[in-house]
Amino acid sequence: MPVSVLRFSENADPLYIESFTDEESAELKKVITNPESNIFAWKIGDNLNPEQAGALLSRYSRTALTGKKLFLKEFLPNKNRGREFFESWLVDYGDDSIQEMAGGIPLSCEFVSNLAVKEIEDNRIGSYIEKSSRYVFFDKKLPDNEYMFYKDPDIMASRYADEYVSLLHSLFESYVRNTPLMIKYIKEKNPFESQSFRVGDSTLKVSELDKEAEERHGVSAADLERSYENAVKANALDFVRDYLPMATLTHVGISMNARSYDGMLNKMMASPLAEARWIAGSIHKELEKLVPSLVKRIGEKHGIEYRKFLSEKNAEIRDYIRSISKPEAKKAVPNGVALADFTGKEDKDPNGKAQAILAGMIIYRFSDGNSVSQSIEAARSMSSEEREAIIAKYTGRRGNRRHKPGRAFENIEYLFDLSGRVGIYRDIQRHRIGTQERQNFTVKLGYDTRKEYIEIGIEDDYESKMKEVIALFNKLSEKLPYQAQYVVTYGFYINWYYRMNARELFHLCELRSGFGGHPDYRKMAQEMYFRVKDVHPTVASHMHFMNLQDKQLGRLESEIRIAQKKKALSSGA
Numbered sequence: 001m002p003v004s005v006l007r008f009s010e011n012a013d014p015l016y017i018e019s020f021t022d023e024e025s026a027e028l029k030k031v032i033t034n035p036e037s038n039i040f041a042w043k044i045g046d047n048l049n050p051e052q053a054g055a056l057l058s059r060y061s062r063t064a065l066t067g068k069k070l071f072l073k074e075f076l077p078n079k080n081r082g083r084e085f086f087e088s089w090l091v092d093y094g095d096d097s098i099q100e101m102a103g104g105i106p107l108s109c110e111f112v113s114n115l116a117v118k119e120i121e122d123n124r125i126g127s128y129i130e131k132s133s134r135y136v137f138f139d140k141k142l143p144d145n146e147y148m149f150y151k152d153p154d155i156m157a158s159r160y161a162d163e164y165v166s167l168l169h170s171l172f173e174s175y176v177r178n179t180p181l182m183i184k185y186i187k188e189k190n191p192f193e194s195q196s197f198r199v200g201d202s203t204l205k206v207s208e209l210d211k212e213a214e215e216r217h218g219v220s221a222a223d224l225e226r227s228y229e230n231a232v233k234a235n236a237l238d239f240v241r242d243y244l245p246m247a248t249l250t251h252v253g254i255s256m257n258a259r260s261y262d263g264m265l266n267k268m269m270a271s272p273l274a275e276a277r278w279i280a281g282s283i284h285k286e287l288e289k290l291v292p293s294l295v296k297r298i299g300e301k302h303g304i305e306y307r308k309f310l311s312e313k314n315a316e317i318r319d320y321i322r323s324i325s326k327p328e329a330k331k332a333v334p335n336g337v338a339l340a341d342f343t344g345k346e347d348k349d350p351n352g353k354a355q356a357i358l359a360g361m362i363i364y365r366f367s368d369g370n371s372v373s374q375s376i377e378a379a380r381s382m383s384s385e386e387r388e389a390i391i392a393k394y395t396g397r398r399g400n401r402r403h404k405p406g407r408a409f410e411n412i413e414y415l416f417d418l419s420g421r422v423g424i425y426r427d428i429q430r431h432r433i434g435t436q437e438r439q440n441f442t443v444k445l446g447y448d449t450r451k452e453y454i455e456i457g458i459e460d461d462y463e464s465k466m467k468e469v470i471a472l473f474n475k476l477s478e479k480l481p482y483q484a485q486y487v488v489t490y491g492f493y494i495n496w497y498y499r500m501n502a503r504e505l506f507h508l509c510e511l512r513s514g515f516g517g518h519p520d521y522r523k524m525a526q527e528m529y530f531r532v533k534d535v536h537p538t539v540a541s542h543m544h545f546m547n548l549q550d551k552q553l554g555r556l557e558s559e560i561r562i563a564q565k566k567k568a569l570s571s572g573a
Contacts, residue, residue, distance in 0.1 A: 017143060024072055031071060033289045039282035041290055042106040053106040055081060057253030062135045066251065067108040104255040105290065112279060113150035115246040115485050119276045123264040124432055126256035133241045134234045134518065138248060139176045147172035148249035153274050154483050160475055167468050168245055171489065174465055175243035178458050182236040185456045192228050238518050239452050241423055242491030243465065246441055258294035261287060265298055270310035272482040329444035332493035335520060336419035337527035342535055343412045354412050354536045356380045359387040361408040362394045391538060401510040401545040409503040412539060416498045416528060423490040424521045431508055434500035441485040443470045445493035466491065502539050505532060510545040519550065
């Protein structure tokens with residue numbers, strides 16, 4: 001019987017985790033470059049069109065299934081599955097990120113660590129969708145009865161191998177054991193019967209849903225209960241994922257062009273992490289089967305010299321900075337947001353400066369022959385009210401957050417100095433517009449024990465586990481500073497910066513402050529908005545779709561909309 005091989009690196013023994021019949025294997029060979037590997041590209045052609053490939057990669061975020069299993073289960077029996085998926089999710093539900101999956105060269109990296117995925121996603125020009133830690137429960141085990149975490153060859157060759165495996169196994173045990181406790185706690189705090197459900201323009205309770213109301217709203221009591229259960233589970237997984245280490249194995253779908261793959265692979269091949277180098281080498285082998293001429297120079301002199309340059313440069317600057325500056329890491333501020341720099345910071349009237357630039361660039365766009373300098377000077381000579389009127393007309397009557405402001409807003413910039421749980425960073429990192437750079441994952445910035453952990457009585461368990469993480473991290477980091485990152489859990493803090501323009505600010509803050517988002521990054525998005533409002537009230541005044549409230553079961557309304565859409569689709573409406 002054909003098998004799919006999970007191999008952690010070129011130095012590790014393979015684990016055989018998926019088996020297929022001869023018929024299934026034959027079908028897989030038609031659509032992927034390597035049915036026997038967990039790294040493979042998808043073949044666009046007669047057996048798989050761009051819609052199908054894009055929809056398949058998009059499914060990673062909400063399923064524990066591998067791409068191969070998904071194809072055999074959902075897409076092989078139904079050739080229209082891709083179109084149905086995009087019509088229901090993109091058109092009806094508005095999940096923008098999946099739209100990016102239907103272009104470029106589609107590729108899957110399965111059973112790779114979260115740390116390696118962050119190295120993949122550090123590359124700006126590309127589209128990525130990974131297995132979600134808020135919709136998927138990471139409770140599955142490998143055939144050796146270990147939970148799904150990466151065993152780095154350098155760590156496994158060290159004297160800390162047994163301690164590493166034991167600690168990570170215990171982290172997963174706590175995660176699995178405590179998730180039902182968190183679900184029970186959230187239900188007790190937010191009982192189903194007392195929930196007010198927002199359905200369209202109406203707010204109702206289950207007790208108010210008679211037959212006529214069900215038909216009018218297109219949703220039943222059973223639909224509301226399923227929506228409630230899904231929202232509770234997402235909320236519980238949001239909280240309990242603080243136990244998950246960066247070694248947690250996940251799946252990620254990638255879509256980009258050959259030029260972007262070239263940059264990503266060279267960067268990863270120069271990484272100090274064996275896993276990143278192995279993933280890059282495996283991706284290169286699979287791309288050679290599809291577009292050999294476009295990735296040829298990765299293996300030639302040019303690519304080898306470039307990777308040598310990257311590796312030497314990174315090592316030299318790292319060692320030099322450490323030799324001249326050794327500041328002590330301070331405990332991070334939860335959801336810390338500082339506005340380190342912004343357009344007009346040195347000006348006596350930063351809002352007036354921003355107004356003049358915005359209005360000036362709008363004048364430039366719609367004038368006949370004015371230079372940029374002339375346009376901005378013309379705006380400066382106007383009153384604040386006149387500039388505001390120009391900006392308001394340019395922004396328009398926004399009906400929802402997808403009615404974006406124009407490119408003039410790209411001329412106003414902000415540099416945010418951010419700190420937050422690793423779990424928050426993982427979500428904010430997905431925003432491609434702008435520049436983000438992080439420090440290495442570490443335990444040195446500390447962690448906080450959630451009040452929910454205290455209330456359900458697991459704070460002692462959590463804190464004892466985090467102390468073990470800190471102890472092992474400190475041991476590993478002496479000789480394996482990069483590999484030590486594998487033990488850092490989602491609950492520890494990380495520092496990163498994000499330089500963005502005002503147009504991206506609209507998108508990020510209006511999206512991430514919504515009730516459907518993670519409660520932690522919701523607060524961060526709200527704080528970013530407030531920092532901008534302090535210095536550029538004109539920009540903030542047009543961000544009409546900011547949510548400045550808080551709500552525990554934030555996913556509830558989204559889940560109800562999904563239930564309504566599914567019912568409408570199934571009925572042919």
